Amino acid sequence: MLQSKLFTRTTKESPKDEVSINAQLLERAGYVQKTLSGVYSFLPLGLKVLRKVEDIIRHEMDALSGQELFLPALHPKENWMQTGRWDGFDALFKIRSRYEYEYALGATHEEIIVPVVKKYVKSYRDLPFAAYQIQTKFRDEPRAKSGLLRGREFRMKDMYSFHASMEDLDAYYEKVQQGYATIFSRLTLAGILTLASGGSFSKYSHEFQVETPTGEDTIFYCKNCDTAINKEIADETHSCPQCHTSGEEKHTSEVGNIFKLYTKYSEPFNLTFMNEQGGTDVVLMGCYGIGTSRLVGTLVEIFHDAKGLRWPVTVAPYHIHLVPIVGKDAQMRKELEAQYRTAQEHLVRAGYEVLLDDRSDLTAGERFADSDLIGLPIRIIFSERNHKEKKAEIVVRMTGQTHIAPYHSLIQTIQDMLPWEKSSLAV
């Protein structure tokens, strides 16, 4: 991609109405734009990051035998009346059509998925299975000041699983826990499994929390048994409910949660099945959420510095920023251009996604500042001075590490400098 063709531009000034780091940096770098408080437009660079996050999650949900579907955002009022949440779910947006229908705007999808699967579940032989979607959710939040961390409109992966027995639900719940660990590790996040409130229907649920200086949540982390408890449900001593060691306080952001719903939503819709003895049982359910746009915000909160964004390779909109610094000498210009075009071609062929800064109306300093702000994992600088030795300068954005490498070993050097997840390359 040629940077001159991107319709977005970077800006030096932080948007006045944004207090969160993630929204400030993402807006300044042209990844998102605020359309309303808690409602963001994803611009080309931002959509690429969001899609990479969602593709990693999709891949792991498929590995858990999740079947992807796509449920609507307009929900019948009756379904939400059925579970008591039409009035019980505070942040539910309600719409009155001019034809006197009333709808809820999808804040979560238990009320839709249960009637959908009810059509197909008759016997124990139809169980277990899991279905998921990656989709926009809507919540009428009182405050939305944390950029992508708490939106009125946001993206989410929600999976629902359906089981004939408690053992089966428990076993699947464990597998999802492991799948979540894989996801956060691919996103280079240290997800801390945290005990949280199980609501009215379960003793505990589990949250995945990551440590951030600006985190909204507080957890108590037990080094002894590597688990944690959300402050909301911790007792006065803040000790670990498993081994009673005193926990270490951490500020965190929630990036995922998993619940055993048991029959909370299957019962109101009478989602039952014929068991092996010919009797009738209520289907047991689990649900498993990850806020994908929230994850993009969380990644920024963790991976940034004073100069801008610092994307992990697995979710960067492009892997490599090619920044040629060309002087006035015509012959040198021609040689350098041939060189960086060749490098671009080789990199693309090797599966790297490349953003080429082809802009000629800015100083080298302005272009480096832009490159820092946009935050691609690797920058390769072609300059006259290094060209004389047939070399280019490689900068790793995350660490600041630099290396002057010969043209013929650029790819090898990049691979040595950064741990690439093979699946994040395009070939």
Place this chain on the structure above:
Amino acid sequence: MLQSKLFTRTTKESPKDEVSINAQLLERAGYVQKTLSGVYSFLPLGLKVLRKVEDIIRHEMDALSGQELFLPALHPKENWMQTGRWDGFDALFKIRSRYEYEYALGATHEEIIVPVVKKYVKSYRDLPFAAYQIQTKFRDEPRAKSGLLRGREFRMKDMYSFHASMEDLDAYYEKVQQGYATIFSRLTLAGILTLASGGSFSKYSHEFQVETPTGEDTIFYCKNCDTAINKEIADETHSCPQCHTSGEEKHTSEVGNIFKLYTKYSEPFNLTFMNEQGGTDVVLMGCYGIGTSRLVGTLVEIFHDAKGLRWPVTVAPYHIHLVPIVGKDAQMRKELEAQYRTAQEHLVRAGYEVLLDDRSDLTAGERFADSDLIGLPIRIIFSERNHKEKKAEIVVRMTGQTHIAPYHSLIQTIQDMLPWEKSSLAV
């Protein structure tokens, strides 16, 4: 994919409340489920089709240098007031938050994209460019009886282009016309370029119409100059506005439309730029829509028979349905199973997506009926009789053509029987 693992099931009965062919067949085959009138859940098979349609469109938009973004569904009331459409757009869903904000629910996105790009467009050097999204739209339609053809919630690709001059807008509009022709041809649809109303701001817009027996639209098609005019704007003689030949009446469904918006939406938001002479001009715009879920419905209206769906290869959820008919002889069972597992492996390796009917509780007749209903392009039947000659039966769903082919040339035979678009294969 193993068919026994799909959580959806086929049903023989047409849903009572569906009058349209597309909804009847898609629901019976387990592709979609109606959640509300005009609001459908896309189930795993249906989502696969939708995604393939959308991927073909995405590919062609990228080829037109469209930059993909993702705009929100919650829109500020002020933006719609600015263009006069808060009251002027009948089908606009309006939401009142409990915090006294008012939102429109995205029915189209001119009111959002123009303020978004205004932040970046300063000079003629920032033009032209085009941005598009593939997204859910919401319209408070009075009637929604045509299944996926007219929804209250539906999927759409909308692209917007921005230009400094009329010539540039005209040239890009022509290129999009050609891109649309490519899209419909990849979907095996004969898109008829049709003159339609230009609204208050343009003499004509263009629609792409496809002939369907159940089409809501009527057009007059001129054989002489291969163009057509929508009945809504045709004169009493129904003659071609270009060559005055009398047009042939056709019933059609609209699958795409393109508009020159000129300054209709740039003016209200004061989207201007500095021209080459240093003066200020208003940006010229075009917009280009394709209803993607509507296209799924249109494909069904055209490609079906009394037995069920008949997907073109480019959008089928899977390319090949493997249907082994296994008897009671244990040795034969084992041999057959080894054979069709090997075939599956080879097909997958060659890039075909395969659905394997591994269900043992149904008769051969029931499984063939299911296979017809689901409508994958190719069915391969493994049976004892043919196994004795080391052969399998291949059935092309679209034509009914059958062929008994030796095991070693299954892939070659499939390739000869159907014109495969290479890009629709997974390798």
